[in-house]
Structures are given as C-alpha cells and as structure tokens.
Amino acid sequence: MKPAPFKFVAASSLDHALALKAEHGDEARFLAGGQSLIPAMNFRLARPSVLIDINALTGLAGIDRSETGQVRVGALTRYRALERDGDFLRACPLFADALPHIAHPQIRNRGTIGGNLSHADPASELPALAVAMQAEMRIRSAAGGRTVAASDFFAGLLTTDLASDEMLVDITFPVLAPRSGACFMEIARRRGDFAIAGVAAIVTLDEERRCASVRLALCGVGETPVDAGAATSPMLGSRVTGEVIDTVAAGVRELIAPSGNVHGSPDYQRHVAGVLVQRAIRTAHQRIGHAA
Amino acid sequence: MQPDQHEIEFTVNGTHYRRMVESRMLLSDFLRHELGLAGTHVGCEHGVCGACTILLDGHPVRSCLMLAVQANGRALATVEGLASASGELHPVQQAMHAHHGLQCGYCTPGILMTMTAYLAEHPSPSEDEVREALSGNLCRCTGYQNIVDAMMDAAARMREAAP
Ligand SMILES: Cc1cc2nc3c(=O)[nH]c(=O)nc-3n(C[C@H](O)[C@H](O)[C@H](O)COP(=O)(O)OP(=O)(O)OC[C@H]3O[C@@H](n4cnc5c(N)ncnc54)[C@H](O)[C@@H]3O)c2cc1C
Ligand code: FES
Ligand code: FES
Numbered sequence: 001m002k003p004a005p006f007k008f009v010a011a012s013s014l015d016h017a018l019a020l021k022a023e024h025g026d027e028a029r030f031l032a033g034g035q036s037l038i039p040a041m042n043f044r045l046a047r048p049s050v051l052i053d054i055n056a057l058t059g060l061a062g063i064d065r066s067e068t069g070q071v072r073v074g075a076l077t078r079y080r081a082l083e084r085d086g087d088f089l090r091a092c093p094l095f096a097d098a099l100p101h102i103a104h105p106q107i108r109n110r111g112t113i114g115g116n117l118s119h120a121d122p123a124s125e126l127p128a129l130a131v132a133m134q135a136e137m138r139i140r141s142a143a144g145g146r147t148v149a150a151s152d153f154f155a156g157l158l159t160t161d162l163a164s165d166e167m168l169v170d171i172t173f174p175v176l177a178p179r180s181g182a183c184f185m186e187i188a189r190r191r192g193d194f195a196i197a198g199v200a201a202i203v204t205l206d207e208e209r210r211c212a213s214v215r216l217a218l219c220g221v222g223e224t225p226v227d228a229g230a231a232t233s234p235m236l237g238s239r240v241t242g243e244v245i246d247t248v249a250a251g252v253r254e255l256i257a258p259s260g261n262v263h264g265s266p267d268y269q270r271h272v273a274g275v276l277v278q279r280a281i282r283t284a285h286q287r288i289g290h291a292a
Numbered sequence: 293m294q295p296d297q298h299e300i301e302f303t304v305n306g307t308h309y310r311r312m313v314e315s316r317m318l319l320s321d322f323l324r325h326e327l328g329l330a331g332t333h334v335g336c337e338h339g340v341c342g343a344c345t346i347l348l349d350g351h352p353v354r355s356c357l358m359l360a361v362q363a364n365g366r367a368l369a370t371v372e373g374l375a376s377a378s379g380e381l382h383p384v385q386q387a388m389h390a391h392h393g394l395q396c397g398y399c400t401p402g403i404l405m406t407m408t409a410y411l412a413e414h415p416s417p418s419e420d421e422v423r424e425a426l427s428g429n430l431c432r433c434t435g436y437q438n439i440v441d442a443m444m445d446a447a448a449r450m451r452e453a454a455p
Contacts, residue, residue, distance in 0.1 A: 002337060007296045008315030008361055038357040039338035042318070051315070053362065080351070104428025106406065107339060109351045110358075191427045 003041035010053045014060065014140070017052050018167060022142040024050045025164040031055070032076060032115035035107050060114070060169060063088050069175040075114020075168045083108065092173050093287075094133060094200050097184035098125040104192045114168045117153070120160045120224070123194035127154050128219035129184065131227050132200035136172045141165045154224040177213075179205040181287035183280045186219070187272050189263050195220040196264045197273040201280040203240065205288060211235045214248075214281070221258040221273050228252045228277070240285045248281065249274040300364040304329065305373025313360040320344040322360035323370060331371040331401050335430070342429035345402035346370050352406045371401035374408065383453065384408050387446035388439070395433035403429045403439060411447050419444060 011017035021028055028050035029037060040046035054060065060076035063085055071091045073082070079099055082088055089096040102108060102116075102125055116126045117137070130137075130150035137148045142165060153161050162168060176182065186198030202215040214232040217225050231251030235244050258269035296315040303309070304327065313322060318337070323329045323346070335341035337356045344355040347369035374382040381389065384407055394400045403426065410425040411417070417425065422443045423436070431439065 002318060002321075003316040005296065005314075005316055008298065008359065010361075010364075034357050034359075034362075035339060035354075038318075038359070041316075042337045042356070051359075055362065100424075103339075104342070105410070105425065106342065106345050106352045106354055106428050107357075109348075109353050191424070 002044070003038075004044055004047045006048055007050045008053065009050065010056055012056065014057055014167075014169070015142070017054050017057065018140060018142040018165070020050065020052045021167065022165040028052055030115075030118075030167060032118075033078065033107075033111035034115075035103070035111040036115065036119045036121070054167075061112075065091070071173045071175075072170050073113055073173070074170050075118075076112050077114075079108035079111050079113070082113065091175070092133065093176075093182045094129045094184045094202070097182075098129055098186075098198075098200070101125055101184075101186055101188065101192070101195070101198070107192075113171060117171065118160060118162060118168050120154050120158050121194070122154075122157060122223050122225065123220040125184065125186065125195065125198055125200075125219055127225040128198060128200045128217040130171065131225045132202055132215045132217035133173050134215070135174075137168055138170045138172065139166050140169045141167070145169075151227055157223040176202065177204045179207075179209075179212075179288055181284040181289070183283040183287065185276050185280045185283070187276065193263075196261075197221050197258070197269050197276055199273065199276040199280040201277070201284045203281060203284040203288065205240075209239070210237055211240055216248075216252070216277065216281075218252070218256060218273055218277075221256045221269055226256055228255055231255050235281075240281070242282075245278050245281050249277040252277045298361045298364070300361055302363045302366050302368060304368045304370060315359060315361050317360040318356055319346075319358040319360045319363055320355040322363075323355060323368075326360075329370050329372050333398055333401055335398065340430070341399070342402040342406065343399055345405045345429065347405055347409055350409065352409045369405070371404055374404060382408060383449045384411065384443070384446040387442040387449060391438045391442035391445060393434065393439045393442035399429055399431040399433075403431070407443055407446070411443070411450060415447060415451055417443075417447060422447075 029048040031051050031053045060074045062074045083099045135150040137153050182202045184200045186195035188195045198219040200217045204213045206212040216228040234247045253270045253274045258266045260266040301310045323332045333343035335343040339354045339357045345352050346355045
C-alpha cells in the first residue's frame with residue numbers, strides 16, 4: 001500500500017459530494033479519473049484525509065449541444081468519450097488534434113476533462129484549449145454556483161480559481177464563428193509525454209478573407225496556459241501571409257517566459273514555441289476552406 | 293486511526309469475489325497480494341510503464357492508478373484469463389510466442405491486455421497504428437519490433453478465425 005491512509009466515500013449524488021467537500025474543505029479531494037491524483041498519492045505528494053469518489057455521478061458526464069450550437073461537456077466526461085464522439089470533434093476541432101497527445105489510451109480510458117482542468121498542469125493541452133476557445137467553466141458548491149471564464153480559471157502552477165468547497169461541474173465551448181479554422185500542435189520528447197511546448201490557434205477571416213480574429217494559447221511554457229492574444233495584433237485586418245505569421249511568432253517568443261526543464265532549455269522552448277505558432281496558424285488558416 | 297475498510301464485490305476473469313479492503317489498497321496490489329493473481333506486474337506505480345494494465349469492464353486501464361475499492365460492482369480481466377480453460381493460448385499470446393515478442397516478460401501481461409482489447413476494436417490495424425496502440429507500454433528488452441510483428445500476425449490470425 002502506497003498512499004497514506006484516508007477515508008473513502010463514494011458520493012451518491014452531486015449534493016452529497018458537495019456537502020462532503022463543504023465539511024472537509026482542503027483536507028478532502030474529489031476523485032475523478034485518478035490519473036493525476038493517484039500517482040501523487042502513491043508518491044505521498046498528496047495526502048488527502050478524505051477522498052470523495054465522484055465516478056458514480058453519471059449526471060456529471062456527457063456532451064450536449066444547446067439550440068445556439070454551444071457545446072457543454074460535463075466534468076466527468078472521459079477522454080475516451082470525447083475522442084469517440086464525431087459530432088463533438090467537428091464542433092471543437094482543437095480537441096481532435098489535442099486528445100491523441102494526452103498520455104496513452106489506457107489513461108484516456110479513465111482521465112476526465114474536469115479532472116484535467118481542475119488539476120491545471122501548465123504542460124497539459126486542455127487548459128490551453130479552454131483558453132483559446134474562450135470556454136466558460138461552471139462551478140458549484142453546496143452554497144450555490146457561479147461561472148468563470150477560462151482565462152480567469154487558471155490561477156497559477158497547479159492552481160485554479162476553485163475554492164476549497166467548490167467543484168467544476170461542466171465546461172461550455174462557444175460555437176466557432178463562420179470562416180474559422182483551428183489547429184493544435186505540440187512537441188514532446190516521447191509520444192504521450194507532456195509537451196515541451198504546444199500551441200492552440202483559431203483563425204477567423206472576415207468576408208474579404210482578411211483576418212478578423214486570432215485566438216492563440218500555449219501550453220508548457222509558463223505556470224499557467226499562456227494567452228498570446230497580445231502578439232496577434234499584426235495579423236488583424238491583414239491578409240494571412242508568411243511575413244505576418246513570422247511577426248506573430250517573433251512576438252510570441254518575446255511574450256513567453258518558459259523556465260526550461262529536463263527536456264529543453266528556456267531558449268529551446270522559446271524557439272519551439274515560435275515554430276509551432278507559425279505552423280499552427282498556417283494550418284488553421286488552410287483549414288478554413290473556401291466554401292465558408 | 294482505524295483502517296478505513298470497505299466491502300466490495302466484483303468479478304475477475306468471470307470469477308465472483310466478495311472481500312473487505314482497506315481504502316488505500318491499490319487495485320494492482322490487491323490483485324497480486326490478496327487474490328494471488330501475480331500475472332499483473334507492477335513497475336512504476338505512476339501510470340507510465342503499463343506493466344499493470346488490466347481490463348475494467350473491457351477497457352484497458354492502469355491498475356496502479358485505481359483503488360481496489362473502486363472495483364466494486366465491476367468486471368475485471370487479467371492476463372490469467374486470456375488462455376482458454378483447456379490451456380490453449382489466446383491468438384495474441386500464440387503470436388507473441390511465435391515471434392519472440394518477449395525476453396524477460398515483465399512488460400508482457402500489460403501488453404497482452406492492451407492489445408487484446410485494441411485488436412478486438414481494430415481488427416485490421418496498420419503497423420503505425422499498432423505502434424501507437426503500444427505507446428503506453430514500455431519494454432526494456434525487445435526493441436518492440438518483434439512485438440509489432442506479433443501483433444500484425446495476431447490480427448491476421450484473428451481475422452481468419454472470425455471473418
Ligand atoms: C503516464 C501519464 C501521462 C500523462 N500525460 C498527460 C499529457 O500528456 N497531457 C495531459 O493533459 N495529461 C496527462 N496526464 C494526466 C491525465 O490527463 C489526467 O487524467 C488528468 O490530469 C487528471 O484528470 P483525472 O480525471 O484523472 O483527475 P484526478 O486525478 O481524479 O484529479 C486531479 C485533481 O483534480 C481534482 N478534481 C477532479 N475532478 C474535479 C472536479 N470536477 N472539480 C474539482 N476538482 C476536481 C482532484 O481532486 C485532483 O486534485 C498523464 C497521466 C499519466 C498517468
Ligand atoms: S505500474 Fe502501473 S503503469 Fe507502471
Ligand atoms: S520483455 Fe523485458 S521488458 Fe519487455
């Protein structure tokens with residue numbers, strides 16, 4: 001037995017889970033896919049005294065579309081379900097690119113979108129996707145609920161805006177605007193490893209096929225996902241040319257402050273991030289298609 | 293502190309069990325030490341190596357990243373259940389044998405569990421797809437080529453057996 005002792009409770013309803021969290025606060029953790037929490041407990045880096053298993057709360061899992069086309073994904077939805085849902089991948093194409101990069105099939109069979117986002121690993125793909133897609137996170141506690149924009153949710157290294165009595169219950173992704181294309185790319189040392197750098201890009205054109213907006217977010221190069229919107233201004237209102245893409249990439253290299261790790265120095269990460277920005281914007285632009 | 297005990301009921305390879313477990317018991321340790329099913333191997337205990345892969349309701353998962361108490365009500369499958377009752381090896385096992393897909397064998401149970409489930413869902417994979425499917429299982433001995441060959445052969449054998 002590797003984890004330190006704890007009390008295990010299988011929550012029988014959302015209210016039950018929230019009441020337990022309100023009672024035990026930071027001493028308690030929700031157990032979703034367990035693919036980050038159990039390794040941390042095996043190493044005794046995490047020692048919750050109460051584990052609230054939410055896996056039986058099937059109401060927290062699933063994908064639905066509103067009449068306006070927004071996609072709402074329950075926090076307990078597993079990667080396995082996302083990667084097998086063609087409608088979801090068409091509505092949220094960044095996920096089609098990003099999910100294969102998350103760990104391995106065995107881990108994707110258990111890991112959940114809500115666990116991933118709540119864990120807030122800065123090298124993880126999904127926080128960057130949530131920021132690029134301007135997702136809205138719906139949060140509940142026993143006392144009530146609130147909604148937070150993805151850009152305000154990720155507060156720091158492995159830290160979110162969630163209070164000690166709160167649970168992330170679902171995530172809503174807005175519809176892509178017409179004439180939009182999206183692309184996620186990353187570079188990792190080994191298939192399934194966390195990224196040295198990754199880039200999510202969404203390019204939207206106006207009717208004259210000039211750039212109307214660019215959403216750009218990076219993973220692996222900071223303590224949180226990095227919204228690189230500030231570097232995209234040279235593109236706005238202009239044609240998407242190689243030259244203007246190079247300017248954006250140079251801007252992103254300036255903007256980020258990677259700390260380096262065993263896989264690469266800060267300079268290498270900055271270099272890789274710039275190259276990925278160029279490729280991701282180019283591919284997103286190509287994917288817009290001419291019919292739209 | 294009194295150990296936090298739970299009664300759980302589940303099946304492994306079709307056999308029904310009812311046991312008391314302490315909540316912090318990992319499923320991998322439980323299978324090996326409590327049920328004596330030591331075919332499930334333990335390498336890293338943080339999800340990286342794949343040696344502990346078993347099937348949970350038919351899907352490959354890391355047994356080192358689940359608590360035994362979470363097995364309550366579930367159907368598990370381990371490497372012990374792959375061969376038929378008469379001892380005839382599963383086609384994936386036969387192909388691993390024929391292609392020398394193992395040396396020390398430490399990684400083998402995890403690879404067998406991953407790939408039997410994969411080939412059931414993908415009967416005609418390309419070699420690249422097989423490599424991708426194997427990416428969550430580390431092998432320090434073989435260099436993988438013989439495992440890939442074995443899987444391509446196993447897929448062909450299984451297609452022939454159930455066209
Ligand atoms: C070998 C390996 C490789 C991996 N590689 C990658 C990778 O490349 N990219 C990547 O993104 N991830 C990777 N992961 C991590 C994996 O994606 C996890 O599944 C994910 O980080 C956490 O999701 P989970 O559902 O497993 O959450 P858990 O491990 O159950 O929980 C993680 C944390 O979030 C909390 N939590 C869970 N659900 C909620 C909720 N609804 N509300 C509030 N708090 C909650 C838990 O209390 C815990 O603190 C890897 C994991 C392993 C083992
Ligand atoms: S022991 Fe479970 S993945 Fe290594
Ligand atoms: S045969 Fe030795 S680790 Fe694979």
